[in-house]
Amino acid sequence: MTLRVAVIGAAGYVGGELLRLLLAHPEVGEVVATSRSQAGVPLGDVHPALAPLTDARFAGLTPGEASAGADVVFLALEHGESSKVADEVFTAGPGLVIDLAADFRVSDLALYSRFYGQHPSPHLVPRFTYALADVLGHELKGKTALAAPGCFATAAQLALYPLARLGLTDTPALFGITGSSGSGVHPKPTTHHPARAHNLFAYSVLGHRHEAEILQRWREWSGDAGAHARLLAHSGPFVRGIYLTLHVMLPGGGTPVDVPGAFAKAYADRPFVRLTKAAPELTHAVGTNYALIHATQTPDGREAQVMVAVDNLVKGAGGQAVQAMNLSLGLPEEAGLKGGGIFPC
C-alpha cells in the first residue's frame, strides 16, 4: 500500500510530529503538508528536526483542495477549526479522516457543551469514532472518521480502563503534569519560557476540558451513568510529556481486588502499553509512542495507585493518530511507530 496523506495544520507542534512519523512510515508514499501562514516555506524551516529528511514545502491549499485524492487526512488544527473545515474535507472524499482536536471527541452533546459551549457542527459528531487506540485496537478497522483523544485524556483513560471492571465505589483522582508543548506553537502569557521554566502551577481547576472525554469513557466502561473522575491538571517546567498519577480507594470487604492483575489482563497483547516494575520516569517515554504504566495497591488491598508516563505529542497526539490509521486500514499496528526515545533528554 502506498498512501497519499494530507496533514492540515502542519505548521503546529502536532502537525510537525505527524510529519516526522509519516515521512518515515513504510506505507506512506506522499505527504502534503498545509499551512495558512507558512505556504511555500520549506518544512525544515518551521520544523528544524525535519530539515535533513525532506526538501518539501508547506502547501497553501485549502483543506478541501488538500483532501482531494488523499487516502488519509489528518486535521491538526486549533480547537474549533476542524468543525469549520470538516464538511469540505468530507466532500473531497478521502478514505479516512483523523481529527486531532477536541471537536469530535465527545458524542454526548450535553457533556460537550458543559466544557466547550454549544457544539458548532453537531450533525458531524455521530460520524466520528473515538480512537483510543490502545484500548480499542482492531475494533478501529474499517472506520472512516476518527477523533484522536486528548493528551491528558489518553494518560487518564489508560489508567482508568483496567479499573472499570473492579467495581470501584470511590471517585478516582487523576493528578497530571504536562509539558509546555501541550499548549501549541503560539506563546501565551502562561506558556512562554520565563513563565514556565522553573515553575509549576495548577490550571483549569475543577473543570479541565479533557474531563468531558474522560467522563464519557469512564461512565461507559463502568456502566454507571453518574460515575465521576477528577483531573487535577498542572503545568510543569519541561517541554514534552505528561506524567499522571491516579489514586483511588478500593472497595472493602470480601476478597481484595487485584489491581496489577487487572492491568496485566487489559493490556496483555497491546504493543504500545508497557507495564513497568516500578513507577515510570517521564523521559523514558519522551519521543516514543509507548505508554509506560505502573499499577500497584497497598498490602491490605484498600488503596490503588497508577502512574502513567507518555509523550503528549506522540502517544498523546500524532503517534496515537498514526496507530489509529494503521488499525483502521488493516496495516500492522506498529508500522512506522516502533522507534525508541532518546535518553537522557
Ligand SMILES: NC(=O)c1ccc[n+]([C@@H]2O[C@H](COP(=O)([O-])OP(=O)(O)OC[C@H]3O[C@@H](n4cnc5c(N)ncnc54)[C@H](OP(=O)(O)O)[C@@H]3O)[C@@H](O)[C@H]2O)c1
Ligand atoms: N500540543 C499537544 O500536546 C496536543 C496533544 C493532543 C492534541 N492536541 C490538539 O491538536 C491540535 C493542534 O495542536 P497544536 O499543539 O499542534 O496546535 P498549534 O501548535 O497551535 O498548531 C495548530 C496549527 O494549525 C494551523 N492552522 C489553523 N487553521 C489552518 C488551516 N485552515 N489550514 C492550515 N493550517 C491551519 C496553524 O498554522 P497556520 O496559522 O500556519 O495555518 C497552526 O500552526 C489542537 O486542537 C490541540 O488541542 C494537541
